[in-house]
Amino acid sequence: TDEVRLKRLKFRAWHRGTREADYMVGGFFDAQSAHWAAAEMDWFEALLEEQDVDIIGWAMQTIPVPERWQGAMMDRFQKLDFFGYQSDCPFPHLKVHFPPDTCGGANWVSTLVDDR
Numbered sequence: 023t024d025e026v027r028l029k030r031l032k033f034r035a036w037h038r039g040t041r042e043a044d045y046m047v048g049g050f051f052d053a054q055s056a057h058w059a060a061a062e063m064d065w066f067e068a069l070l071e072e073q074d075v076d077i078i079g080w081a082m083q084t085i086p087v088p089e090r091w092q093g094a095m096m097d098r099f100q101k102l103d104f105f106g107y108q109s110d111c112p113f114p115h116l117k118v119h120f121p122p123d124t125c126g127g128a129n130w131v132s133t134l135v136d137d138r
Contacts, residue, residue, distance in 0.1 A: 034070050043074040046081055050099050065095050
């Protein structure tokens with residue numbers, strides 16, 4: 023069912039291997055997935071097979087997006103505002119901030135703030 027598929031996608035989105043990728047990919051899933059049809063789920067499922075460094079580079083527009091990933095979904099991914107974004111992240115006491123104009127290509131930094 024779609025519900026089971028979305029649960030699997032959510033798990034995979036939030037368990038990428040690095041915190042930065044977890045927040046970026048998982049945050050996109052949380053913000054967008056409620057209205058996905060099968061085509062959007064197919065796109066996202068295939069995206070999850072890509073390397074985190076590529077996904078992050080495409081999202082931050084520091085490397086060109088291959089033609090296969092271009093389109094409305096990637097546009098939404100690139101436009102998602104991660105500043106102050108509240109998701110149901112597995113670590114609710116942490117907030118992630120991606121500083122603007124400090125990315126310097128692939129050498130970007132995220133700042134984790136522990137609010138406890």
